[in-house]
Structures are given as C-alpha cells and as structure tokens.
Amino acid sequence: MNNLQPLKWQRIDTAKLSGIYCQKTDSYIEDAVSFCSTLVAEYVIRKDKETGKYSANYGGRNENTYDTIDEAEHWAEHTHYASKMQPYVKPDSITDIANWFKAAKPEPTDKDICVQLGCHFEEIVEMLDELKEDEANPIMHEIANYMKSPDGGEVVALDDKVNFLDALCDQIVTATGVAYMMGFDIEGALKEVIRSNNSKMVNGKFEFDDNGKIAKPDSYSEPDLTPFLNKGE
Numbered sequence: 001m002n003n004l005q006p007l008k009w010q011r012i013d014t015a016k017l018s019g020i021y022c023q024k025t026d027s028y029i030e031d032a033v034s035f036c037s038t039l040v041a042e043y044v045i046r047k048d049k050e051t052g053k054y055s056a057n058y059g060g061r062n063e064n065t066y067d068t069i070d071e072a073e074h075w076a077e078h079t080h081y082a083s084k085m086q087p088y089v090k091p092d093s094i095t096d097i098a099n100w101f102k103a104a105k106p107e108p109t110d111k112d113i114c115v116q117l118g119c120h121f122e123e124i125v126e127m128l129d130e131l132k133e134d135e136a137n138p139i140m141h142e143i144a145n146y147m148k149s150p151d152g153g154e155v156v157a158l159d160d161k162v163n164f165l166d167a168l169c170d171q172i173v174t175a176t177g178v179a180y181m182m183g184f185d186i187e188g189a190l191k192e193v194i195r196s197n198n199s200k201m202v203n204g205k206f207e208f209d210d211n212g213k214i215a216k217p218d219s220y221s222e223p224d225l226t227p228f229l230n231k232g233e
Contacts, residue, residue, distance in 0.1 A: 005038045005039065005040075007036045007038065007043070007076070007077045007081060008036055009034050009035070009036045009073055010034065010035045010036060011033070011034050011069075012032055012033050012034060012035060014033060018030055019031065019032050020032045020035050020044065022035075022037075022042055022044060023037070023042070024037070024042040024059070025042070025059065025060045027060065029044050029046060029057065031046045031047055031048070031049065032044045032045065032046055032057075033045055033046065033047045033054070033069060034069055034072075034073060036076075038085075040085050040088040041058070041081055041085050042058070042059075043056055043057065043058055043073075043076040043077075043080075043081070044056075044057040044058075045057070045069055045072045045073060045076070046062065047069070048065070051065070053065040053066065053067065054066045054067070054068065054069050054071070054072040055072060056072045056073070056075050056076040056080070058076065058080060063075065063076075063080070093187065093190040093191060093194060094172075096194050097190075097194060097197075100194065100197055100198065103201070103204075103206070104206045104214055111212060112212060114147045114148075115147065115148050115211060115212045115213055117147045118143075118144045118145070118146070118147030118148030118149075118211075119144075119148065119213065121140055121143050121144035121147065122141075122144040122148070124140055124144075125137055125140045125141050125144055128140065148211045148212075148213060149211060150210065150211060183229070183230050184228055184229060184230075185227075185228040185229075185230075186228075188227070188228045189223075189225050189228040192223045192224060192225060192227075192228065193223045193225075195223070196220070196221060196222060196223035199219050199220045199221045200214055200215070200216055200217060200219070200220050201219075202217050202219055
C-alpha cells in the first residue's frame, strides 16, 4: 500500500504553447507535450520532432522512448513514480486506512455501508463503556447490532451527503482533539492499529463473517497501544 498523490497529466496544446517551464529543474522544455507535477516528482513527456517518438523526462533526464504519449505517461506513472517516489512521502494514516478498505471491499455495496456504520457505532459503544455512560449504551448497541446483522437495512438514505461527510470529518477532528487533550500519541496509535489490521490479511486476501464483517484469522495480532498512552513521556 502507498500514499502517493495521484498524477494528473496536463496535455499541452502545441498549437498554442511551445513547451512548458519546469520548476524542479528550473528549465524550459520546448518539445513538451504532456506534464504533471506533485510535491515529490515532476514529469514531462517530450516528442522528438525527427523520430516522432515520445520520452518521459524526470529530473532533466530522458528515459526510454515510446511510440505513443500514453505509453510514455504509463511508464512515468506506473513504473518510475510507483516504485521510486514512495520513500520521499511522509506516511499518511488516513490514506493507509482507506487503501486497506479498498483492498477488502473494492466495490462496496449498500449492505457493506450498513455493516461499516454498525462497526462505527460499535466503537462508540466501547468508548461509552469506558466512560461509564450506561444509559446510552443499550440504544447504541442495538443500533450497531442491527446495522451489522443480515436483517439490517441495505440502503442508507441521506438527505444531505455534504452534511454527512462534514460530520464524518468532524468526528475525525474531534477524536484527534480528545486524544491530544488526554496526552495520547494518536498518530503512533493509529500506525499500530493499521499494523494490527494488516495482520487480518492472509496472502493479500480477507475473510468475512456471516454479517460481512472482516474476520480475524489465526494470523491476526491485537494492537498494543500501551506505549502511546502518554505522548512524550
């Protein structure tokens, strides 16, 4: 799994522009026909006027030549960028978690959404258990179990998806804030949870229980969060 920023190619209309300026190499490339730039990499696809061949330029160097612009872009993105640039990117827990779910459920269904919501409510119940908020627990527990069950709703109707997404973002922000206020190392703890979740994969695949929830095989190891309780100590 990686957290590289996706490449977004800018095809150059050579009838209007004769090249492009590249910041990372501080140079102007006159025969450029396609260009993309991220925080860690910059690629220029060039077309040789004599041969009509295309080449991917990285760091001022031309690599192999190709018959089409698509082939040159594919080399830059799926060969060089994918294999060489990851070491220069700071780990991003959100992206790692999202990639983990993509591997488990590449095409999530409405029922998968319900199961995941049930898992989300289940974690809220566990938090309330630790806070001794016993009155709210039965209700939240019932919602969580219903959403995860085979009889749970298969369609999640949303009146306003923007507000729903805003609520999800705010939950991430406020959870991070609670962890900070309590002195927890939330970044370190998340990495340990990600490591633990990855142990649920067997040969790159997941197993699921009857409710569609990711199962815990023999390879699974519980996260050890004790080292992250007191940040900086």
